Amino acid sequence: MSFESKIKDLQLEIPPPPAPGGNYVPTMRVGNLVYTAGAICIRDGEMTHVGQVGGERTIEDGYEGAKVCALNLLAAIRAEIGSLDKVDHFVSVSGYVNGVSGFPDSPAVVNGTSDLLLEIFGDAGKHVRAAVSVAGLPKNSTVEVQCVVAIKE
Helix, strand or coil: CCHHHHHHHCCCCCCCCCCCCCCCCCEEEECCEEEECCEECEECCEECCECCECCCECHHHHHHHHHHHHHHHHHHHHHHHCCHHHEEEEEEEEEEEEECCCCCCHHHHHHHHHHHHHHHHHHHHCCEEEEEEECCCHHHECEEEEEEEEECC
16 A cells, blocks of 8 residues: 555545745655655644643644644655655654643653654654653644655665
């Protein structure tokens, strides 16, 4: 089954890629690798998850926000390469959680991205990862995620 078909079977919708929020590009292709800029919890121009985990947001809220980030990453990757069926495998994911001071559970939040990638891409979705808590994110997003993906040439 193709990755694009799997997305449809899971009844997921890849949104249009969000516009960059500054002077940068959403993706950068170097050889067979595509690097993405950070994707925040935004859909159709509206923030879906804002605030700090451990404060006004729960780990579960953050987990769902990380899924929104993953779909935005996929939108950027698709825009760069034309079809997600060209993905060979995910190399790395870096997740940033807008957490209260000392928040210790950022991996549980970033699992929202990792779990969704594994659900869609199977073994090709496995990746190395960093999951860190930070004091704030753009637009007060609950989560921000970036990745590196290898594509088929």
